[in-house]
Amino acid sequence: MSLGEVRASRRIVFSGLGALGVAAALAGCAGSGGSSSTKTKVSAGTELATTSEVPVGGGIILADQKVVITQPTAGQYDAFSAVCTHQGLLVTSVDNGTIHCANHGSSYSATTGAVEGGPAPSALAKVEIKVEGDKILAA
Missing domain, CATH: 1.20.5 (Single alpha-helices involved in coiled-coils or other helix-helix interfaces)
Structure with missing residues (x-):
């Protein structure tokens, strides 16, 4: 050589x-691009919150369960994964019918979970819930 x-x-x-x-x-x-880490797993029957904890037009974020529960209009409760689909961080607030992720500016509809703005590539995953009396339970 x-x-x-x-x-x-x-x-x-x-x-x-x-x-x-x-x-x-x-x-x-x-980015994570909506990897499986954005999926929320909550056992059916798990009590998530009470109806009085969820403000009309807003919502609450349950960090431990990675769930956000919203009440877009009086008596209408919806729940979604609280994991932003942009980079897998938790969303930070809910107000005026919008779920916000202040980490990078993504926003989602509090009614459907659809992306309304920012770099998020997809909607928040729906979490099935049911209301029994004043309790909001995972369905």
Whole structure:
């Protein structure tokens, strides 16, 4: 093997390592894109809240269960995953019929969970609930 062949081989190896490093860095920068971590699992029958805890036009965020419960109009209760579909962080507030994620500016409809603004790629997943008396339960 000549000196020129050795230099060419080293150049190829280092070029490959550089490309691998760039690929790893780019993969680390990518968002979750709505991965399975955005799915909320709550056992049926679990008491989530009482109706008096959920303000009309607003909602509450249950961080431990990763659920947001809204009351868009009096007596109408809806629930969604509280995990923002942009990068998997919890949403931060609910008011005026909108669920907000202040982390990167995404917003969602408090009625449907649909994206209303920001970088979120998809709607919040619906969480099935039922109201029994003054209790809001996972369905």
